[in-house]
Amino acid sequence: MSGDVLSPGAGLVSGDAWASSAESRPALGALLRGWRDRALLTQEQLAARAGLDVRTIRRLEADALLRRPRSKSVRLLAEALGLDAAEVSVLTHCASGPPPTPPRPRRLPAGSASGSAPTPPPTPWQPPTGSASGTPLTPPTPRQLPADVAGFVGREQELGVLGRLDRAETAVTAIDGMAGAGKTALALHAAHRLAPRFPDGDLFVDLHGFTCGKAPADPRDTLARVLGALGVHEESIPAHLDDRAALYRSVLAGRRMLIVLDNAADETQVRPLLPGTGGCLTLITSRRRLVGLDGARMVSLHVLPLADAIALFTGAAGAERVASAAMEALAELVRRCGLLPLAIRLAAARLRTHPAWTVPHLLARLEERQRLLGELRIGRHSVTAALDLSYRELDPAERRAYRLLGLHANAAIAHAANAHAGVVGAGVADAGVGVGGADIAVDSAAVLLGTSVPRASALLDRLLEVNLLREPVLGRYRFHALVRAHAAEMAVAQEPAVAQEPVITQEPTMAQEPEADRRAESPGRGRPYASAQTPSSFPLGSVKWNRRPPGNS
Template sequence: MTDRSGGLDPQRVAEVIISTAAKGGSRRCGSGYLLARDLVLTAAHVLDGAASIRVRLNADQDGQWTARAQPAWSDADLDIAVLRILEASVDPPGPVPPVARVRFGRIVRPPVECETMGFPRFKVRDDAARPGADGRPTQYRDCEHATGHATNWANRREGTLEIQVREPAPDPDRGRSPWEGMSGAPVFCGDTLVGVIGKHHPKDGPGALAAYRVDHWYQRLDADRLAELAALIGLPGKPGGLTQVTAPDHRGTDGTPRQLPATTSAFTGRERELAQLLDITDDPGGSSGTVVIWAIDGMAGIGKTTLAVHAGHRLAERFPDGQLFVDLHGYTRGMTPRDPADALAAVLQGYGVPPGRIPADLDARAALYRGRLAGTRTLIILDNARSEAQVRPLLPGDSGCLVLVTSRRRLGALDDASSLPLDALPMRDAVALFREVAGPGRTQADDPLLEEIVELCGGLPLALRIAAALIRIRPTWTLSRLARRLRDARPSLQRFSDGERDLTSMFDLSYQNLTHDQKSLFRCLSLSPGAEIDAYAAAALLDCDLTDTEDLLQDLVDHNLLAEPAAGRYRMHDLIRAHAHTLAQGDPADQRGAAVQRLLNYYGHTSVSADTRTFEYARHEQHGSAPAHAPALPSPHEAYTWLRAERATLEACLALATRQGWLEHVVTLTEGLAELLYADGPWSRARALHAAAAAAAEHLGDRGGQADALNNLGRVLHMTGEYVAAADAHARAADLFQQVSERAGQADALNELGRVLRSTGDYPAAADAHSRALALYLESNDLIGQAGSLGHRGRLRRLTGDTAGAVEDLSQALSRYEQLGHRLSQAKTLTVLGQVRRATGDEAGAADADGRALTIYQELSEQSRPPSGHSEWLDRAGALIGLGRMRMTVEDYAGALDAHARALDIYREMNSYDNEAWATNLYAAVFAAAGDTAHALATYRDALRLTREVQHRDDEAIALEGIGAMLLRSTEGTGQGAEYLNQALAAYRSLSMRPDVERVQARLDALTTTDPS
């Protein structure tokens, strides 16, 4: 054997195929894992009644090979067996490579992340390419890669691990488990094998498996049998040699939140308080079953957040399911305390919950949040809280979690919370902190001035850090000079004093030592409504050169007056920001107003420019002059990245503009947020913002801006199924664009109007809208617009039976997409063109179009280069959907399922929930076409859940219709099937989707005819 492996290796997963001695020679399957070139680990009961045993490696891959095997070691009580591979019945494609030794281990502290691979019954697939003697497809078992969590605290009497994984669809045969065939599959935690799948207890639920634990082998086997097994498979001779598994293998792509800010290397003191926070057991809540909550309180600048964050990093390994950090802005100047509902929404989105799935009600959000934390060991830091009411909805319900709350006031009404008040640092610790920040060689340990400086700073960590920074960055300064300055500054700015300690003198002293330009930027930064800022925005505020602004920002960082939490992103501490804001009030009001106007102008222009790069249509010309400096965002990916990074600031600027009645900024900033709101939601907020922007533009007499806002509003209304309102918005937008002679905008609005009208079944009006759009695009020589409107009109003509017109439009659209080099759009157009040509009897033309489309889809979906950004990932998924549809057309259902599944994986990875919703309907349709009613029904149910969560009413209707159709296929589902069809019919009617209404109504009428009762 070679060195130990890096974990579960798919090429070593084996299908164990058993032929029994029973009459007829029945066959069944299990799973296993290659431990050495000739040894396979499996479950003993898989071999019961075996007349012959075969193992298959690299199943259904190019390197597949099969070999006969026989038991080399087995124990029925442990349900473990080792097979020895004999000669291969189907030779490997080449020499079998060396097999790395497996690392065996045991779980010490659950739950831990795990993974397993095997061949369960629910993975049975039809192989259309290999028909049997009766002409029907043969079947094969595909491999299941199940991931989840394992615990050894359940099933203690049985001595098995409980594995929680994704639930499969129910087995059509209610007497059988969908997991049949998974027995023998290895369970890995990271790089360590901890068990072998042996059972599925149906009462535990469809997602619960039981695995026989490696550490129990030592308890159940006598010394001789254990020695035999150890010698055979490389098992450690004693249990102490097993690797201890205490946490999941976090590799940065599992979505687990890691939100703690960086801790400081100069953390000093607080040993007693830190020890209290660290002194928790493995089960924080213990026998009481309550959540452990520490409420850290103290005055401003006392070091509450620093302590909480430092403790959080020390505790992180003991809370492997995540660390959450939520700033509640309880005392952030210029910001209202954060609404707990908004905080919950942000946390849930961090867990991957889409905006459309987050309930509007606070209690419902809190319940969903607690559900996400249930059964986990998660650390939650709630920073800068103002009240108990702000904190309570963010408390988990699981005793395995730990909560640290920081606040300037004592939260006495927070039940079950332990209070940890912070006072000034003791002299020894304060001196140590000052010397650490000041840097090596800048102070002497016995200098008596150190204690005086600590007293002048009130022992407050923040003040000490600022004072020490003055010593660090000014080589000519001595402690004597610093102490004298502190004494002179002490009488000023008493508002931050509690009567004994004066913090603001430190801020003022630090400020007085800045240059003129540094002071100007310091004051200006307090005027920004956002929590963070970059150099471009700061340059707009200061009306300064970009390079000079970058230097000034770094100067403020050096003075500890500004933090740089990420490269190029700057943030002020709340107290420093408050002091800067006080100083800024001394500047002339017109000067401050001009700075804010420059900032909003910068964010408006840059966001609209970024938004335009992610959107296929033109935007209305912006108001105001372009900013002197703005980031280059040449690609849609870079534009999306900038918009998402700045979303919170853009919304803060929009809120400021709304409060102040600055309507031009309201219009522009809303326009800049349009694509983010469309893609990420929440759509209820998008609807309200676009409506407000339209009203603002109308008030200004800005008909072009009003048209843009209405067009954006219409797109959101179309997405949420409000077709009548969407059509009205697009029609009004088209009229307004026409009034201001913006032909491109008018064409875009008409194209959107056509799409909405098509959804309602008003095909003549939809075709007219696309024709009017096409005429405008032809005038402006806009090829992409022409191609889009021709493609939309061609599809409409197909639906109305005008096949000749459809062929003409689609062919022209194809020609333009070829000129533009838009490969995915070419393939989509060719797909529809093939369908139309087939309907006219032009089989040769249809075959040509299908073949060209298939070639493009395959090329796009199988590119070796990974997509570089958001839009390219969507194109890859779109190509896979198109490929799946082509495969389905030729009844290659296995290929269609594979393509759709890969597309769904991309949508899920991107958190593209609206795309996942409609694509799940398509996936279900493939199962239905293949005759796999059980999987089709289960997948349509998934689609129904998803479409309701993202509020796609048309896709919801499709899912309802699919469920009804699948229930009608079953022997007992006629009544339920009709019920679902009636729900689909009502949904289609509410959306005015006439063709769909007629189709479902005809099906229901047929049911009534065939069932007189």
């Protein structure tokens, strides 16, 4: 450093001043503390790196040693702290003096041999300094956002919520929704809109909470990656998770950054990655409702409105491929996809990759209930694969509840549709392929699962928390039709004996819904169900067992 040494917490001090006299010699403890803070080490970490007892480090920093430190200890400390030649000279000079009496740290202005201002406490973190001049380097400005989603449609209400920032506080927004609802697409689209407000950059981290073939990201490893992107050298990153999280908050303090944490598993994975002070906006996506994040705004995604769903399909398939299709056919097709963005994009991809197909042909394929989920796939991407990831996160009791509730909701829909086919028309034979379906009451679920009402309620709440169920009306739970179909398929695959057992033995009780809800949530051929005989809401309380309820296996 060409004759000048960077005094921790102070300005540049002339090397001659350090050696001028014993009185001008700074306290060894203050020097060590400052260099240790600069290296982002705890006392324990410094002791381990130097091969010394942590009590020795504490006594050195407290100027409590009764004799001078040994030259070997000084050399080990210098190596552990990464000191340059000038700093090693200062450390050796200070350590060779008489054991200090009460420390009197002094802050010397640059070029001066004496001064009276006390040294302020060292700051926890400072940007790296140039090796020659000691001047702070400009912190990096990461720009990590992936490209915006092509053909993004709708979600204006949600985008409005995400755009309302409170600059006085750290803003955290958690976006939740079922698999395929478009959470990542929304977060990225919003982030690109908001990025100009954050001059210090943006971070994007895939936490792999629900990724096929990958375990959820460890927050400790994630922090190491993020700290590296923020300019912290690898050797300066602490080992312990809490220390890394504290350093991360220190580095972000005073910056205005946008942080996207995508595909989170749960609150525990996310919490260490949240900034500690104002100025940053954090957008989180997860299939779970992260209600354990104090102060976070919650944005829950549902299926698309019909008009937006048609626009998404048209954009994804190509306007030329749908130009000759009737609007009624397009509406029915996206209803068959459950108005779910992932399913709509997959159906559009199927049409685009089969030039001989037409919209009516694709619609006919989707109308076959037994092959519906099989049609909604392209390459490695499918609705089934997305729902499989959610299913695997459930414990055995929750999986069983998911299978049985889906299986018998499917049976209820089929029974109701067949019973009313003469009234409603042929289109109802596939009732419930849209969003609507049989409602599930807690007491009915308890009978179906062979358990108590409190236990059934807890299982329903768990499925609700991970967005495999929704609660459109207080105390009434409902599957999305594609989720229900998936649950029924899992039941057939894993409990074939139960799946083949006849269940419904009496006419279901009908519950009338508002017409607007029926039109949005029913998959009929572009028209609502007959108002007095709507099979889209069927309380499972009207189900009777032909023999016995399923076993508890």
